[in-house]
Amino acid sequence: MKLKVLGASGSKLPGFGLTSFLLDKNILIDTGAAASMLGFDEQLRLDAVLLSHIHIDHSLGLLLMADNLVGSLNKSIQIMSIPEVLDGLREHLFNNQVWPDFTSIPNGKDAIFKLKPMAEGKPVRMGKYTIRAIRVSHSVPTVGFIISDGKSSLLYTADTRATEKIWKEAKKIRGLKGVLIETSFPNRLHGLADLSGHLTPHALLQEINKSGLKVPFYVFHIKAMFVEEVQKEIARLKNSQIRLAMEGATYNF
């Protein structure tokens, strides 16, 4: 599987893209930078979006892409997540106030977006992939995803503070090739990180040790204001499993 990093940042400043990854050509994992990084033709090619939670830095691309695609898209794009996330999306974003309800435009049958509820932990098929949503620990209902093509698997933590369930699941995955893991704040802001449901480099190392996994961990979601400080703290960990998810890069798993 080919994964392109469209945005790996946890906040927006010039030169930093909000969290979004493109799997092959047609599946998005979160959408922060998607509308600014994918051309119109690339947006038309999308079949599905795995949405971890409704925070704007992950959902923004849905709103902006819907506006681009209406009138041109001749299929529906599936938004996949647990029911709480999908309910929140309709209630708080596609509520005809913040933004039009693109889950019923132009009509319910041919809407730009169709909501596809996932039962937590249950595999759902999308193209050649089997995808599972596993709840993590953030400030709002949030899931990470385990994505497998039968040979290789990839784990995406989404936004989380210290968490348990996804690491238990990870131990059972066959062919796990890599983990995309968030780290947002420097160590000195650990109180803020925990309050807002995020990791620091110190907490990142604890999660890696807890997981017992020996695969590469690609860090994303560093807050742009603290990027140098967090990168220095990560370098000081001297852990050869840790890499930075680089915006614009494509990784093969």
Ligand SMILES: [Zn+2]
């Ligand atoms: Zn976020």
Ligand SMILES: [Zn+2]
């Ligand atoms: Zn968040």
